[in-house]
Amino acid sequence: MTAPNQLLLDLISPLPTLDDRQLRQWANGKTVMISSTMADLQSEREAVAQTIADFGAIPRYFERFSSPGNPAQVYHPEVSRADVYLFIAGERYGQPDPVDPQRRSATHIEYDTAYQAFKPVLAYNKTGVIRETSMTDLVGVLEGRHTVSRFQGLEDLKAAxxxxxxxLAEAQSTTWVKLGDSVFPVTHISFAEREGNDWEPQQQRxxxxxxxxxxxxQIIQSLGRTFHSRTLTLPLKVLDADEVVFTEESAGRFDVTQKIKLVARPAQTQVQTIIPISNGESGEEQLAVAMDSLLFGITPASKSQGGHSFLRPLRPVAPRLDALYRQLSAHHRDAELFVPMAELLLTDRLLRGTAQDPAPLTQITQLVVSPVIDSRMFIRVQGVHHQQNYGGPFQIAREGLIDFRGQEPRGIDSW
Structure with a gap:
């Protein structure tokens, strides 16, 4: 087996800039939970709420909830439902919750709830204040996990x-692609009308x-080389690309754009063989074995004699995701780039496969990836496995934590 080439990850190119209309389109329907102590930060909370509303999103904070009473009964479920968690640090830590075993304040519990749920966290630290020791400690925790912006006055805070x-909007709205061994962002993708017979998918272009x-x-040099055919991975989709043409258009020294034109065709994939009933296992059970070994590094017990599955477990993806995270962290780009890159590379692994390490799925219907928290990431995959010769389709849904701890380090190769 030939060793795969090292992937080239674009860590330099700027993310596409969104205009006001695009920003409001992203924000529409999203809720932002504002979390802080109230007595010392009332003006800041109101200013932030107005900024969020002006941006097009929905601010949520305790003063506006219709139900009064214990924050633990009202506020913490709101944190779980929010799309974004926003933390403001001031002077006070807040009263410790008497029923909390760790004696955390309501604000601290809200932050831990958001953190453990893998919510995007925006954190803001007010400077020039005398801070309580417990809040100083909490700010130290946040600064070790997130980028924390500092502010003095209300205008500083609203701008931040x-x-x-x-x-966050630009990071979540950027489309990443993998062409050959290069992974990079694009500002726009246009698809021309498909050519060919619907009855012969492999003939479609x-x-x-x-x-x-x-x-x-490095990315520009790689894309500029002449290749007749390359693999192409888009969000939730794998293709093969022919007639790849790379050109640059310059409107000035600092205003250079690129066009990548190609002809896409259905990808040549190597898919795991799933048999409707084999060795006492249903097709869904066999598919669960493949997915659990690939995602979580485990092989569940099966119904077959001896408790072993008919399928050979797939190599887990955790070591490669760990290597991806470490490389991005070394360049301080993990907060904005890990999730989209991980989604793209997982799509490639779940759908393309090789003869030595086949793919478990033929279609992904949902893929959710979280940031890395304490060497773990959350993942949810829903997909379909369908092979023409062996029946199906078989449906699969899997979610859980991918744990990087204890994994053998591996490079970020072609998966």
């Missing part, structure tokens, strides 16, 4: 909140044009 929401704003010389 808007910038934080803008950065579809011209695709991608526009990018690349600044990484």
């Amino acid at each position: 909140v808007r910038e934080g929401l803008k950065t 579809q011209p695709i044009t991608m526009t990018a704003n690349l600044r990484d010389p």
